[in-house]
Amino acid sequence: MDEREFLAERFEEHRTHLRAVAYRMLGSLSEAEDAVQEAWLRLSRNGVGEVENLGGWLTTVVGRVCLNMLRSRVRRREEPLNPYVPDPVVDFAERTSPEHEALLADSVGLALLVVLETLAPAERLAFVLHDMFSVPFDEIAPVIGRTPAATRQLASRARRRVQGAPAPDTDLTRQREVVDAFITASRGGDLEALVELLDPDVVLRGDGGATGPSTFLRGAQAVAQGASAFGRLVAHTHPAIVNGVAGAVAMLDGRPLSVAAFTVARGKIVALDILADPERLARLGLR
Known part of the structure; x- marks a missing residue:
């Protein structure tokens, strides 16, 4: 050698x-x-x-x-008017892959990475x-x-x-129940049910990249209204684990439209980080 x-x-x-x-x-x-x-x-x-x-x-x-x-x-990238969502680590199985576990040790969720930005x-x-x-x-x-x-x-x-970054609940099953309920309520346009699932100070960050729309919303009412407006997209979502927490990937004709990570704390959604940048989504190699 x-x-x-x-x-x-x-x-x-x-x-x-x-x-x-x-x-x-x-x-x-x-x-x-x-x-x-x-x-x-x-x-x-x-x-x-x-x-x-x-x-x-x-x-x-x-x-x-x-x-x-x-x-x-x-x-x-940290300015709210132009939110930046870091690259997500996505798994479609029921648990994070060993390779991704090594990458995400210490619970490096997207909400934490946003603060690091x-x-x-x-x-x-x-x-x-x-x-x-x-x-x-x-x-x-x-x-x-x-x-x-x-x-x-x-x-x-x-x-x-x-220390101001929200710490997610550790029970992934409970996280999934909350996220599934959010997706169901979004699909049905049930504003009242959405507000009930959201923390009063919930933050939504949507990163559409250089060519797509970007969104920054704060508060349960604003996030619920935004979620109900995208009910059609919700119809194409698939459950996923995103940076170790419950999430969802929207796919159409085999092409990813968005990746969403939900930070669930104390049974409520406290942060929702969505990457919808077509160029960066394409590099993730999602299938």
Whole structure:
């Protein structure tokens, strides 16, 4: 086995972990793959050298690549007038696949990823690497060009923002019951039943991409009216698990029209995140 084959074998041992880091950092499955590939290119060019902890080194490399990618993004995706819904991880079976479970460890729902999108790049890096992957602040600080103390402050500030993200109920069966009832009420245009299923402060984010309509609604009445207006689309929905929670995929002639993730907390829908961007849906490879 030559050195390149040896490095490739060592790298594959860490690929799943690195994809999970990049997905949390970028909220994009394709960009996460690009970041992991860039880490491999750097490893293959530079070799292991004096690196004792290859997994830790690769994690910080991916973090640095993702940080640069975040900084290069032009538009402010967190603005309510132009909502951005991160790439969903979709399963059509009754449970999340083992591959997706590894990607979504720590319950990385779309609602949480939406909050991560509102963080500054350095805040996001500090929070993701430290709070989600236990990377010490001493190792994160050089990546963002801050002192360990300043890096700790960034993570703390990000943590306060993230704590506001709704935590879904853990019972997937109960989640599905609520989502199925919502779909049934939407199909029938039952406004009263919809309001009953929604938290008073529920938020709906619909991302139609550059060419489609985008929507931001807040409050049970507004979301219920919006849902009842799309009753025809609901007729084409299929149950799915989206980022580990109950969701639905609308398909027409084998083509995905939208992916919806429902965050159900205390038996009520508190967030509804819908991706309807045709270009990004096509890249998900849904069938």
